[in-house]
Amino acid sequence: MRYLLLVLLLLATQLKAQQSDETQIKNIYNEALVNGKGYGWLNYLSNQIGGRLSGSVQAQQAVEYTKEVMDSLGLDRVWLQPVKVPKWVRGTPEFAYLESNPGITNNVPICALGGSVATPFGGLKAKVVEVNGIEGLEALGREKIEGKIVFFNKPMDPTNINTFQSYKGCADQRYSGAAEAAKYGAVGVIVRSLNLRLDDYPHTGAMSYGDTPVEERIPAAAISTNGAELLSTTLKLNPNINFFFRQNCKVLPDADSFNVIGEIKGSTYPNEIMVVGGHLDSWDLGDGSHDDGAGCVQSMEVLRLLKATGYKPKRTIRVVLFMNEENGLRGGVTYAEQAAKKGERHIFALESDAGGFTPRGFSFDCDQANFNQVLGWKSLFEPYLIHLFNKGGSGADIGPLKNDNIVLAGLRPDSQRYFDHHHAANDTFEHVNKRELELGAATMTSLIYLFDTYGVVPSSN
Structure with a gap:
């Protein structure tokens, strides 16, 4: 009888946790689809600033604009991280x-x-x-x-x-x-x-x-x-x-630029850092809406959605808009080097760099124990038609953070139209669907919420 009561108590606890997760995720999606801000941010980034080739005036304008947006979100901290970037002009x-x-x-x-x-x-x-x-x-x-x-x-x-x-x-x-x-x-x-x-x-x-x-x-x-x-x-x-x-075209001397970073400090485990991001630079032919303006505004939207739904993170959640993914990866490398120098402990990182199309799921670079934990969350995403959970790559900018104790993930939108626009003059704002962009932001936020709530499975190495 005592054993039965313990089993029933455990089942009741698990059911309550699942119901709480379902409610929070539903609130995230509702907020994103009704009050989403990312599409407006992307409109400005694309149509007022345009293509953001590393080292260009437009890249610097994008740094200033996105810092201003993050400052307006009431985060615990927003700052610029200096990065030296290559400068090539067409x-x-x-x-x-x-x-x-x-x-x-x-x-x-x-x-x-x-x-x-x-x-x-x-x-x-x-x-x-x-x-x-x-x-x-x-x-x-x-x-x-x-x-x-x-x-x-x-x-x-x-x-x-x-x-x-x-x-x-x-x-x-x-x-x-x-x-x-x-x-x-x-x-x-x-x-x-x-x-x-x-x-x-x-x-x-x-x-x-x-x-x-x-x-x-x-x-x-x-x-x-x-x-x-x-x-x-x-x-x-x-x-x-x-x-x-x-x-x-010609190559000029390296230029000064920045990663743009904002964070909400964790209430329980502030030294456990979770990163979500995209790359702020783009090529110069279009305005970089899909590659990777979409990922940048979705990442900023993650923190806004958590705050708007009243969720207080246990762990520190940090948005990083990386500079120079396209022709050097200097932003991702610099961020990882500085994190190591400061002794920061990163447990999870998620990147959106596959366009602003309909989200289908995620790919994970992690051990089997953490992947099994993710598979246990799959039913929470299925009402939103998110069904793809694979082990594989994550994102170029977060790759330098890789070690045995971190879970890396990449948002995986539907990819059929992505290469119609990739690195071309038609990578422009009108080719981004507002609802698809918002669904992606909500999907990313939901995964961040789950990893913040339950943490990562400790490495057995």
């Missing part, structure tokens, strides 16, 4: 055409890849050789590549439902293509945009020359998917065509 708009015969040309949309050197002042014109990814260079060899422009035309795999998997499958040609092609004597590279649809928007993104000497670096540009199809088809009909492109 210059005047790029121009390109393919020339099938002297005087017969077709213009194609291109954009310089972030970090690329410029072409010669008057532009660069040369024969073209097409390869299906970096692995195609060796098969051709120096004899067929030297003095030519290499056209990397490996498309994203359309058969993957997880489009980020498709992106990872061919991003190396954008990042390392110029460095690898230069080894075979190429004079320039053109890279197919990382985009699953056919359109006229070239997609920029970071590239690296590795240890290639400065004088041996060759210009690199992305071509739109429609342009890539045209170039590939034309090459099949006439392998002797010329390709011309002109860009005058």
Whole structure:
């Protein structure tokens, strides 16, 4: 009888806790959907400030604006963390055409890849050789590549439902293509945009020359998917065509910038820190609404939603808007270095950097014990159609915090439209749906609430 009473008492306690969690999560979603502020914040960030390339005036304006927003939320502390960031500028708009015969040309949309050197002042014109990814260079060899422009035309795999998997499958040609092609004597590279649809928007993104000497670096540009199809088809009909492109981008000395940080101090375990964030910088072609203005305003909204629903965190919850994810990760690295230097104990970190689309769930970088705890919360999210809980990656900016005692997580929205906009001129405010953005903020807040309430499972290591 005594054992039975203990069991009944335990079940009653668990039921009460679940009901309390259900109520708090419902309050979070209701507040987000009725009184959400993130969409208005994003409107200002996107339409009044615009693209926020690291080291730019716009990036600094974004720092000042988001600090002002966090100051208005009545947080316990808001501050700026200095970060030195690379400064690359695009210059005047790029121009390109393919020339099938002297005087017969077709213009194609291109954009310089972030970090690329410029072409010669008057532009660069040369024969073209097409390869299906970096692995195609060796098969051709120096004899067929030297003095030519290499056209990397490996498309994203359309058969993957997880489009980020498709992106990872061919991003190396954008990042390392110029460095690898230069080894075979190429004079320039053109890279197919990382985009699953056919359109006229070239997609920029970071590239690296590795240890290639400065004088041996060759210009690199992305071509739109429609342009890539045209170039590939034309090459099949006439392998002797010329390709011309002109860009005058340059790298300037590193610039001063900041991570923007705000926190609510924990009432019970103030030394246990939980981070939620996104990256404040973006590329310069659009206004960075999906990548990653959405993640920034959702992260700020997490603290507002907790306060608006009357929840007092047990642990310190900190919003970090990281600077320079796109072309250096300096913000994430600096934050982790400073945290280690101060001896801070981070137990959980969540990043939103996959667009402001409908949330589907989370991916977790953690041990099995903590993942099992998360799976136990799954029923709390199912009424909101949040069903995806996977072990996998989290976010680039929070990655430097990784150790055996922290749980890292990434918000996973529906990814089917993300690469239509990623790093392109159409990553703009009108392509963000207000309700989807608010649902994402509520979903993030709910996970933060649960980890704050129950903590992380201690590592067995």
